[in-house]
Amino acid sequence: MEKPYVVGIDIGGTDTKIGLVDVHNKLLDSVCIPTKAERPADEVIRTVAETALSILDKNGIAMEQCVGVGIGVPGTVDRKKGIVRYSNNIRWEDVPLVKEMSTYLPIPVEIANDADCAALGETIAGAGKECSDVVMITLGTGVGGGVVLDGEIYEGRGIGGSELGHMVIVENGEPCTCGRRGCLEAYASATALKREAKRASKKELIPSEIFALAKQGDPAMKEVVEIYIRRLGLGIVNIVNIFRPQLVLLGGGISGQGESLLVPLRRILREECFGGERGDVPEIEEAVLGNNAGIIGAAGLL
Numbered sequence: 298m299e300k301p302y303v304v305g306i307d308i309g310g311t312d313t314k315i316g317l318v319d320v321h322n323k324l325l326d327s328v329c330i331p332t333k334a335e336r337p338a339d340e341v342i343r344t345v346a347e348t349a350l351s352i353l354d355k356n357g358i359a360m361e362q363c364v365g366v367g368i369g370v371p372g373t374v375d376r377k378k379g380i381v382r383y384s385n386n387i388r389w390e391d392v393p394l395v396k397e398m399s400t401y402l403p404i405p406v407e408i409a410n411d412a413d414c415a416a417l418g419e420t421i422a423g424a425g426k427e428c429s430d431v432v433m434i435t436l437g438t439g440v441g442g443g444v445v446l447d448g449e450i451y452e453g454r455g456i457g458g459s460e461l462g463h464m465v466i467v468e469n470g471e472p473c474t475c476g477r478r479g480c481l482e483a484y485a486s487a488t489a490l491k492r493e494a495k496r497a498s499k500k501e502l503i504p505s506e507i508f509a510l511a512k513q514g515d516p517a518m519k520e521v522v523e524i525y526i527r528r529l530g531l532g533i534v535n536i537v538n539i540f541r542p543q544l545v546l547l548g549g550g551i552s553g554q555g556e557s558l559l560v561p562l563r564r565i566l567r568e569e570c571f572g573g574e575r576g577d578v579p580e581i582e583e584a585v586l587g588n589n590a591g592i593i594g595a596a597g598l599l
Contacts, residue, residue, distance in 0.1 A: 302358055303599050304349050304402070306368040307411060307591030308341075310334060310386035314588060315348050317356055318596035322422040324589050326356055334387040339397060341387070346401030365405030366398060367595035369414030373457040376409055382456065385474075407598035411591055413450045413459060415584075416443025418594030419546050423586040428543040432536055433584060434461060436529075437549035439474060440482040444540055450598075451540075462486070466531050481532040485525070487550055493521045508554050526558065530565030537579060538571045548584035555583060 305324075307314040309332060316327035330348055332341060349366065353359075372384025379395025395406045409417075416433035425431040429448045435441040442461025444451040452458030462482035463475050470479025471489070483489055487504050494502045497517040502510070510518035533545060545566075551558070562581055570578050584590060 302362055303364045303596040304353070304366040305592035305594070305596030306345060306349065306366065307414065307588075307595055308332060308345065308368065308370045308387065309411065309591075310371060313341075313345055313348075314592050315345065315352060316589070316592035316596070317352055317358070318593055322593055322597060324593055326352060327589070327592060328352055329588075332387060338387075338389050338392045342392075342394065342397045343401065346398055349402060360402070360404060363402075363404050365407065365599040366402050367414070367598035368394065368398065368406065368408045369411035369591045369595040370394065370408060371411045374408055374410045375456050376407070376452070379406065379408060381408070405599060409450060409595070409598055410443070410452070410457075410459070412441035413443040413452060414594035414598070415441070415548060415586075415590040416445050416546070416594065417450055417597045418586055418590035418592070419548070419584050420445045420448065420594075421597050422593045423590060424546055424582050424584050425544050430540070430542040431544045431546060432461075432540055432542045433546040433548055434533065434536070435549040436485060436487060436547060436551035438486060438488055440480075440486050440532075441549075442536075444542075446540070446542075461532070461536055464532060464535060466528060466535070481528070484528040485532060490521070490525050490551065493525065494518065497521050504551050504554075508557060512557065526561050527565070530562050530569070533562065533581070534566060534569045537566060541577070542579050545579050545581040546584045547581070548587075548590065552583045559583065 303318045305316045305318050313332045314329045317325045371386040373382040381389045381392040398406045419425045420431045431445045433443045440462030444459045463480045465479045467479035471483040473480035473483040494507045511522040
């Protein structure tokens, strides 16, 4: 029997997205459920598995028609052993995810870091589908990253690679959630942008308000945004000098600022990447799949 379907699962700290993906990397159906990560891991896995079974049932798809299940999880993932080593977002430690999921879905199960899955999703079905070498950086509560080289997730030895948000860009700088100081995440996340805006204005502002005020000519917010883009650009230049991808993609809430973010970043890349224009500077664009990138990328693990 033909096996034209894959189940893609994107487990997040707040919500978990489960979808049905075909062989052309097209999302056919999906559902979003609360993760309720305060529960024991086995309960979370059971709920996710039951939801996956219900989406198969709803679409009239037998287990025999599925290639397998791909799962993206935040944190440090041991893909070879199928274990989530550690995830502070969902409070998991040494959870044998592949083994436990297989008890509900008796088909091949593959797992990877969620940011890696999002990068793979954008590469195979989104803004990077014309490319084989793509770096994606997500600018949300933290700074996530994924690297795809030759169409495959690159993660070093297979455990905890591509933590792009945790390169230090300012020695002894702002404290980071990882325990170090001066990480890219401590300067380029939405959390960091809000922190700097509050220092400058004594007000609680969200990123869209900060960028809007900067555009309107507010001198304090203009400076905050300029420094934010400068620091983000510094991190992206470092990443480009190491991996030299064809394309850099920005995802997460702040990426929605579009050209007002991309234009100055393109200039920084042209001016500061090793070799300048002679070094084949990559394009930088906004990711297009939104919340579906993780589901499609997880399915693409199979």
